[in-house]
Amino acid sequence: MKGLTERLGNCVLFNDMDVKEVANVLEKVEYRVNPFGKEGIIAHEGDECTSLGIVLEGYIEVRKTYASGKTVVLTKLYEGNIFGEAIVFSKLHRYPSTIVSMTDSKIMHINRRDVIALCSSYPSVLERFMEVLSERILMLSRKVRELSYETLRHKICSFIMEMFEKQKSNILKVPITRQNMAEHLGVQRPSLSRELIRMKEDGLIDFDRDTITIKDIRALEEFLT
Amino acid sequence: MKGLTERLGNCVLFNDMDVKEVANVLEKVEYRVNPFGKEGIIAHEGDECTSLGIVLEGYIEVRKTYASGKTVVLTKLYEGNIFGEAIVFSKLHRYPSTIVSMTDSKIMHINRRDVIALCSSYPSVLERFMEVLSERILMLSRKVRELSYETLRHKICSFIMEMFEKQKSNILKVPITRQNMAEHLGVQRPSLSRELIRMKEDGLIDFDRDTITIKDIRALEEFLT
């Protein structure tokens, strides 16, 4: 059976560290480790979140429970994953969903103030923590932008401009199937085909099976604004 | 003219601190202050972001520029606001947009490693920084959720369930006009009226000008999943 040090070394917050440093952290920092059984509730929706959680062993699910009793799985977390990292530092620090252990599991909890202490003492942990939060912000911002496009043509324009940025050519190699492209844009394949044809008719692009040729980049950009 | 200390005291990262502590920070921490004129470019889209920015004086805009030359204002930042806080700690630390000074302005820059040092030395700054990032994550998550609803009925169900959580009653007082409600949900007012009527016909709700009565909460929840 693996020791606590190795388990923790897997965690995104500590994987800059070697075994010795992790052992050092475990000596210096306040924490607690709680075991949960299958279907054990790690946190209820609405509970105060006063600590950062780290999955040391097992696998857990984040679930939204509705008054009707129906539940929906939002995320699955495995060994080394953390949870509550944004909640614990927010003003209204309450869990927005329920966290359930799916197997026998061991969960490490570090209180808010001890996370602060941990970050103060170990800059590498601080950096990793910041990176986790930052990447999350960028990912969510991207998602908001994508979801904000109003029409299919907007989405296609954005998709084309992204490829253009990468390939820096007016003749774009489309590396995925229409089906995949449609899924990526969140629409039906025939809808995508239809709109591509319309854009061709409107003189914006030309296309065949695996390339899209930009005919009027101005108009494509104009569309995105 | 206000001193640097007072200016910095306005910043969200330092407003737990008194004047003395801020002065202390200014002595201990590496930073630089750059002046910009009207329309001066503080950062170009694509530039490496190696430092956190703080607006000490003046007002600046974050803009997306398209190849066609067209620009769109994404955010406006005023005295005390910070920028680049997520970018600087992300893996690909490049500005996704251009930052322009709109007046004469003074901008403080603190390099990534000095932000780490600052946070290590001053737990209150660390806490505030974490809070800023966390609140941003929660705000964006909420936005993603709202944008993800597929139909108008989904949006209305979500709106109703939110009011239900607050008012804890099946008879909900609607505190805003239909026009506002429609704007809030991002649809046209007649579309909203029409869908409310359909939901009444389907036995989900009843409503009049300023109340909505929940008739079948199960079905409303069911819909959101």
Add this chain to the structure above:
DNA sequence: GAAAGTATGTAACATATGTTACTGAATAAA
């Protein structure tokens, strides 16, 4: 090179929501 399987384009129809304009009800002003 023929046959089978898969991806794409196309068409007809269904549905959701936007758009515009109008009517009647509620509210405020005179």
Add this chain to the structure above:
DNA sequence: TTTATTCAGTAACATATGTTACATACTTTC
């Protein structure tokens, strides 16, 4: 009380996209 103003519901029509089915073109396999 009357009049004016704002707000909500309603209806007719336009448009975007989903849905389903099918035909055609490409790719793979033998």
